[in-house]
Amino acid sequence: MKITDITPETKNLYFCCLEDWSEDMKEAGDGKQKWYDAMKEKGLKVKFALDNNDVIGGMIQYLPIEHSMYEGEKLYVVLCIWVHGHRQGRGDYRKRGMGTALLEAAEEDVKQLGANGLVTWGLIIPVFMRASWFKKHGYKVVDKSSLMRLLWKPFNDKAVPPKFIKPVKKPGKGDGKVNITMFRNGWCQSMNITCERVRRAAQEFSGKIDLQEYETIDRQIVKEWGITDAVYVDGKEIPVGPPISYGKIRKKIAKKVSKVKI
Numbered sequence: 001m002k003i004t005d006i007t008p009e010t011k012n013l014y015f016c017c018l019e020d021w022s023e024d025m026k027e028a029g030d031g032k033q034k035w036y037d038a039m040k041e042k043g044l045k046v047k048f049a050l051d052n053n054d055v056i057g058g059m060i061q062y063l064p065i066e067h068s069m070y071e072g073e074k075l076y077v078v079l080c081i082w083v084h085g086h087r088q089g090r091g092d093y094r095k096r097g098m099g100t101a102l103l104e105a106a107e108e109d110v111k112q113l114g115a116n117g118l119v120t121w122g123l124i125i126p127v128f129m130r131a132s133w134f135k136k137h138g139y140k141v142v143d144k145s146s147l148m149r150l151l152w153k154p155f156n157d158k159a160v161p162p163k164f165i166k167p168v169k170k171p172g173k174g175d176g177k178v179n180i181t182m183f184r185n186g187w188c189q190s191m192n193i194t195c196e197r198v199r200r201a202a203q204e205f206s207g208k209i210d211l212q213e214y215e216t217i218d219r220q221i222v223k224e225w226g227i228t229d230a231v232y233v234d235g236k237e238i239p240v241g242p243p244i245s246y247g248k249i250r251k252k253i254a255k256k257v258s259k260v261k262i
């Protein structure tokens, strides 16, 4: 197995999170490419893990904390580590040491870049990025928010603990229309798919929806709201993890629209 950097030839595989077989990915729009183009100028790094036949099985993306959704300085953040675990496409590459090798390569890289530590996030439930997996690799919890934990591995005494950005305000209910407010950073394809579906569903009820879209790649917006990736329908946050199906989103909006008094 070996670890390599992203190249122009492997960029598209990164944009679809190694899921070149996925129909969902076709609905993600171009938000990730745009985010990548902006962030690579600001220090975003992407690495792949390849098996002995040079097939890519895993990836990691990390960037300076100033350009992430967390607060801190002179630290890098792992936005996502992902070892392909589906049967489709390239198949299941978990439990072969790729995750460990990717994390270690990122740590080594950011040390060389002069960072004081590496930060990541994890959930306390066994889905997505798990806090427990990072703890096994020496990461300590430094902040908490609901089921999410912010973890870090400081490299020296100068490292200052990072923090979650705290919510400042929430979108409200619409007036004579259903208010849909989307906050999207662009880094996560799951969020991008959901946002594209919300936008499409909102168009079906045109005239009855007030759609607000915020691109949280702009730190001023994050400062104002304290929100980076979320969708609100009439002030209520839609839970997003894996992309929500178009049918589910449409149903939620239709229900709200039916209650609007004009």
Ligand SMILES: CC(C)(COP(=O)(O)OP(=O)(O)OC[C@H]1O[C@@H](n2cnc3c(N)ncnc32)[C@H](O)[C@@H]1OP(=O)(O)O)[C@@H](O)C(=O)NCCC(=O)NCCS
Pocket (backbone or CB within 6 Å): 058, 079, 080, 081, 082, 083, 084, 093, 094, 095, 096, 097, 098, 099, 100, 101, 127, 128, 129, 130, 133, 136, 188
């Ligand atoms: C967490 C994750 C990165 C780990 O990747 P991985 O490649 O399976 O990790 P490793 O192989 O290094 O370690 C996993 C386990 O395999 C074991 N292992 C490592 N090499 C092995 C080998 N050659 N043979 C058998 N087992 C091995 C390790 O001991 C480890 O055991 P543990 O479960 O007791 O810790 C991966 O499971 C993943 O991608 N999860 C989903 C994360 C996600 O949702 N990301 C997107 C968020 S937006």
